[in-house]
Amino acid sequence: MALSRQEVQKIAHLARLAITEPEATAYAESLTRILGLIEQMNAVDTTGIEPMAHPNDSNLRLRTDVVSEPNARDKFQGIAPAVEAGLYLVPKVIE
Amino acid sequence: MHTKTVAELVAALKAKQVSSAELTKLFLDRINRYKDLNAFITVDADKSLAQAKAADARRAKGEAGALTGVPLAQKDIFCADGWLTTCGSKILSNFVAPYDATTVAKFNAAGMVCLGKTNMDEFAMGSSNETSFYGKVRNPWNTDTVPGGSSGGSAAAVAACLAPAATGTDTGGSIRQPAALTNLTGLKPSYGRVSRYGMIAFASSLDQGGPMCRSAEDAALLLNVMAGFDARDSTSVDEPVPDYTQSLAHDIKGLRIGLPKEYFGKGLNSEVARTVEAAIAEYKKLGAQVVEVSLPNSQLAIPCYYVLAPSEASSNLSRFDGARYGFRAKEYKDLIDMYCQTRAQGFGAEVKRRIMIGTYALSAGYYDAYYLKAQKLRRLIAEDFKQAFEVCDVIMGPTSPTTAFKLGEKSDDPVAMYLSDIYTISVNLAGLPGMSIPAGFDAQGLPIGLQLIGRYFGEEKLVNVAHRYQQVTDWHKRVPKGFD
Numbered sequence: 001m002a003l004s005r006q007e008v009q010k011i012a013h014l015a016r017l018a019i020t021e022p023e024a025t026a027y028a029e030s031l032t033r034i035l036g037l038i039e040q041m042n043a044v045d046t047t048g049i050e051p052m053a054h055p056n057d058s059n060l061r062l063r064t065d066v067v068s069e070p071n072a073r074d075k076f077q078g079i080a081p082a083v084e085a086g087l088y089l090v091p092k093v094i095e
Numbered sequence: 096m097h098t099k100t101v102a103e104l105v106a107a108l109k110a111k112q113v114s115s116a117e118l119t120k121l122f123l124d125r126i127n128r129y130k131d132l133n134a135f136i137t138v139d140a141d142k143s144l145a146q147a148k149a150a151d152a153r154r155a156k157g158e159a160g161a162l163t164g165v166p167l168a169q170k171d172i173f174c175a176d177g178w179l180t181t182c183g184s185k186i187l188s189n190f191v192a193p194y195d196a197t198t199v200a201k202f203n204a205a206g207m208v209c210l211g212k213t214n215m216d217e218f219a220m221g222s223s224n225e226t227s228f229y230g231k232v233r234n235p236w237n238t239d240t241v242p243g244g245s246s247g248g249s250a251a252a253v254a255a256c257l258a259p260a261a262t263g264t265d266t267g268g269s270i271r272q273p274a275a276l277t278n279l280t281g282l283k284p285s286y287g288r289v290s291r292y293g294m295i296a297f298a299s300s301l302d303q304g305g306p307m308c309r310s311a312e313d314a315a316l317l318l319n320v321m322a323g324f325d326a327r328d329s330t331s332v333d334e335p336v337p338d339y340t341q342s343l344a345h346d347i348k349g350l351r352i353g354l355p356k357e358y359f360g361k362g363l364n365s366e367v368a369r370t371v372e373a374a375i376a377e378y379k380k381l382g383a384q385v386v387e388v389s390l391p392n393s394q395l396a397i398p399c400y401y402v403l404a405p406s407e408a409s410s411n412l413s414r415f416d417g418a419r420y421g422f423r424a425k426e427y428k429d430l431i432d433m434y435c436q437t438r439a440q441g442f443g444a445e446v447k448r449r450i451m452i453g454t455y456a457l458s459a460g461y462y463d464a465y466y467l468k469a470q471k472l473r474r475l476i477a478e479d480f481k482q483a484f485e486v487c488d489v490i491m492g493p494t495s496p497t498t499a500f501k502l503g504e505k506s507d508d509p510v511a512m513y514l515s516d517i518y519t520i521s522v523n524l525a526g527l528p529g530m531s532i533p534a535g536f537d538a539q540g541l542p543i544g545l546q547l548i549g550r551y552f553g554e555e556k557l558v559n560v561a562h563r564y565q566q567v568t569d570w571h572k573r574v575p576k577g578f579d
Contacts, residue, residue, distance in 0.1 A: 008451070015409060015454040016416070017447055018435035027451065030509055034452055037510050040398045041468050044475070051470035052477060054300045055286040055526020055551075060329055075193045081423040090418050091430045 001039075002032045097125060097256040098574050101165055101313040104259055108154065108164045115154070115164030119147035119208050122166050126211065126257045129578070132233045134251040136171050137179045138211035146208040153206050162316060163206030168258040170249050171212035172219060173304070174293040175199045178209070182295045183217040183227040183245075186415045186422045186441030196293025197325045198262060198304050205320050210258050214248030217443045218412065219269055219297045221245050222515045225506045226445040233502070234277055235575040236541055240499035243273030243515075249307050250277040255578040260308035260317060264294060266301045267400055268494075268519025271531035274307055275494035275544025278533045278573055280561065281307045282314040285552045286526035287332030289318075290325035298407035299330070301400075301523040310571055311532065311561035315339035318554060334552060342555040343562040348382030350560065353487030355390045358518055364497045370535040370543040371493050374564065378491075381563055388483040388490065392475045396521035397513055399476065402456050402469035403524070408446075409453030415441065448509060477525040484550050489560050493518055494531040494544035518546060528554050532561045533570035542570075 003011075005024040008031065012019045019027065073086060082089035096104075096113060107113045123140050143166070150164035174180050174192035176199075181187045195203065202209070216226040224232040224247025234242040235255035242251040246263030250273035253261050263270035265283035274281025282305045289304045296302060306317035319340065324333040352375065359368060375385060417423035417437030424436035442450070456465035483490060496517055505512045522529040527548055534545035545564075549557040565571050 003455075011451045011455050011458070013435075014458060015447075015450045016413070016431070016434040016438055017442070017450065018432070018439035019447075027448065030448060031451060031455070033510050034401060034448065035455075037513065038398045038401055038452075038456075038465065041395060041402070041472055044392070044395060044472060046468060046471035046475070049471040049474050051467055052474035053470055054330070055477070056330065056332060063326070072193060076419075079189075079191055079193060079420045081417060081420075088419055091427065091433055093430050 001035060003028050003035065097121060098579060099259065100309045101162065101259050101316055102310070104165050105162060115147040115150040115166070115208060116144060118164070119143050119166050119210070122210050122258055126252070129255050129257060132235060132238070132251050132255055133214055133230050134232055134248045134255065134257060135168070135211045136181055136183070136214050136229045136248070139178065142177070143208055143210055150206045150208060160205050162320060164208065166208040166210045166258060167202065168210045168213045168249060168252045168261040169199060170246055170262050170264060171215055172264050172295045173199050173262060174295070175209060175212070178212060180212065180295070181229070182219070183215040183229060184442065184446070185228040186438070188228065188422055190421050194293060197290035197327060198294065198321055201320050207320075213246070213252050213261055216245035216247065217446050218295070218408070219245035219264055219266055220408070220445050220449055222268065222272055222512050223500070223505065224248065225502065226443055228443060231502055234499050235578050236277060236499065237539070239501055240541065241276070241502055243276035243495070243499065245269040246273050246307060250274060250279060253277070253279055253307055253309065254575060256574060260306060260313055262304055263307045264302055264304045265523065266297050266404060267523050268516040270305050270307060271519050271529055271544070271546060272495050272516060274531040275546075276499040276542060278542035278570070279307050280310055280314050280533070280571060281305065281531045282318060282554070282557070283522065283529045284318065284322065284554055285528045287330055288528070288552065288554065289321045290323070290328040290331050292325055292327040296411040298404040299411060300407060301404060311558045311565055312340065312343055314530070314561070315343055315558045318558070322554075337555055339555060339558050342559040345559045346382070347560055347563050350378070350383040350489065351487040352378055352383050352385050353388035353483050353490040354385055355388050355393065355483065355490060355492055357390050357393045358492035362496050362514070362517065363493060366537040367493050367495070367497065367543050371491070371545055374534040374545045375491060377564060377568065381567065386487050388487055390479040390483060390521065392472065392479050393521050395472050396476055396524060397517060399469045399472040399524060400520045401452065401513060402465045403473065405449040405453035406456050406466050407453070409450045409457065412446070412450055417441070445509065473524050476521050480525045480527060489556060490548040492546050494546040498537045498539070498541035498543060522548055527551055528557055530557050530561055532564065533573070535570055
């Protein structure tokens with residue numbers, strides 16, 4: 001199916017990507033081509049087939065609820081764009 | 096010394112013909128001399144030489160392990176404590192990793208020396224190494240052609256003898272396809288064999304790290320270090336790790352090679368087809384027998400992959416938001432705008448395309464038609480392999496439908512680019528181990544790879560089958576002119 005520019009803008013917003021109008025036009029074209037490739041999937045009837053999420057079908061392991069990692073807050077925050085008093089700074093979200 | 100295999104370098108280090116510091120200097124000099132290949136994103140001679148000296152001291156004390164002192168290059172997707180780790184992206188252009196990936200920690204513990212971080216397609220999304228924010232990589236066999244991708248920097252580095260070996264990662268062919276295009280031996284292990292901890296995630300149910308090197312023996316030596324259970328990777332498989340060098344010399348008389356008829360049809364370059372057939376003939380001389388097998392759903396691997404991989408990527412890459420690490424846009428109105436601007440400026444076009452495809456496939460109303468449908472096809476593709484392995488021990492075919500293509504030839508056409516992984520992608524979907532080994536050259540002198548596909552956790556058989564071929568051929572020993 002062909003994606004419109006408006007649909008591309010909506011997808012981009014869901015993906016938290018700012019895109020300009022000319023970019024939306026270009027992405028509408030390339031994403032439509034990719035979806036065309038993807039839609040070859042419809043040639044096969046998959047009724048009753050169990051979906052496969054993963055190569056090893058087993059359940060994920062559980063672990064005991066114990067502290068396993070050392071505290072490396074200063075090291076991690078040393079590479080952050082903006083921190084203060086041990087907190088990550090972002091634009092105000094609550095007035 | 097620079098054309099030697101890892102196994103040969105180990106022997107030279109043991110015999111005290113060379114020190115790790117000397118070897119490291121030699122390769123660092125070559126990296127600098129051939130920097131126009133753009134194989135590396137980051138080189139840090141002081142760090143490398145410090146590791147080399149520590150390795151030499153360890154050897155002097157009689158505490159050297161099997162690979163102590165051997166240098167190798169790390170794909171820039173592996174976090175290495177204190178090293179800039181970009182994943183080929185602007186969004187991580189200032190990311191100095193605060194911890195080691197398990198694979199990096201294991202190589203460090205083995206006393207191996209990191210020569211630097213190799214260039215790659217941005218977030219491993221590409222088959223030509225042209226999507227890197229740090230520029231395209233050139234193929235040393237012909238510098239107007241691509242080295243393949245996404246592990247293109249690792250491939251170019253080893254092919255040009257700037258490193259004896261390198262790590263790669265393979266989500267849809269990113270170890271095997273560049274190995275084929277640059278005359279290397281590349282091994283993608285079974286899903287769950289090598290820890291993904293600290294390996295920046297692209298598509299978590301498909302990604303696997305593995306070695307890129309000059310011989311099957313080297314692949315076995317490196318896999319000995321990389322393989323094994325890791326509690327920090329939730330999908331790591333807790334199975335014992337054999338010594339992969341032990342099976343190398345096993346006789347392959349009676350080996351049943353399955354040839355999938357779907358891998359020899361339309362779209363396969365005739366020179367590649369002839370070369371693969373010649374390699375199979377060589378195997379027959381070694382006592383193997385050939386059976387035809389069918390992987391009827393293999394045509395669906397690419398559409399299936401281009402739903403699953405972008406879906407997983409759109410989720411994995413949501414962590415890059417400019418809040419905690421990496422690049423942050425300079426100007427924004429509010430928090431949402433900070434995310435949107437950071438990601439718009441931080442990601443390249445191919446990464447954005449895949450994030451959007453994945454976001455779309457997972458969005459309300461489309462999930463069943465795309466994501467669930469693709470997961471069902473994935474089951475059919477995996478079942479095809481199960482059936483095939485009932486009548487054969489190893490599957491063989493071409494790694495890539497063509498030899499190295501020209502830089503820029505496919506970079507404007509994502510769909511054409513995706514088709515270059517047509518023979519590799521289904522192996523990731525099924526979680527099986529796959530290998531590419533050198534099998535000859537086309538009329539232009541460009542390398543051709545033979546792909547070997549094994550049973551789940553059948554790496555011992557794969558390196559064995561590859562090694563036997565390399566005992567009677569010398570394709571893998573060829574080095575591109577000007578780099579020998």
